[in-house]
Amino acid sequence: MPKAIELPSDYPPAGVEVRLIERLVKLKGRRILEIGCGDGRLTRQYARLASTVVAIEPDHAKIRVARRAAAAEGVTNVSFRVGTAERLRLGGGPFDIALFSWSL
């Protein structure tokens, strides 16, 4: 069986988005609501700066991946939840920042 070639991500290199966000708003110590977190790729990049994070995503499978990856990296201040912004029923708020990450 031929070895699968790993393609580059179509997202920016790690750290780029967090640097750009921090030029506009500080993330340190903030309570953050992330809408459309996908597999938690970006969430894990800024979670250690934040106080707490609630990250939502409609895709159950992606939330499972996000939880596993966060646990593997020792990220403990993120609550990953299945949901959409339109049907948001949240505990853990209010939030200092609501982040829409590639979630058009």
Place this chain on the structure above:
Amino acid sequence: MVHALERARQHLVPGGALVFVQPRRLKRPFIAVTAHGQRWPVTGLTSPVFEPLISAAETAIDGLVAQRLFVLIGKKNHQFRVRLANPSQLDGYLHTGQRPPRFPAGGRSRLQSLWKSRRPGAQIEVTEYMAVIAMRAVNKGSA
């Protein structure tokens, strides 16, 4: 999108911030062939599904400012480049997303033509464009 923004706003503290990370509306991913520091432009890609969504999102964001619910903190544009070994990898890369972009008319044949005459060590480069937009909620009574 408008409903999503409304719902998010309800969960913010007074003076809280909305932040958007998204593709740039007027900048399409751009393909080029590169080799040894030289660059041969091929074409920009189109995304008939994605582009109306970006426009709708930016209209919704503009609407929040127009309604004086938020004030713009700022916007940062950024571009990054991804390098691929060959057209087959490019096709794989373009289909990693849920809404793959398309070549405009003549774009793919230009790529094939440039790729056939490529120099040793040539790669395909995709330039992607993104924006970060931040807005602050206007406190009731301060607008």
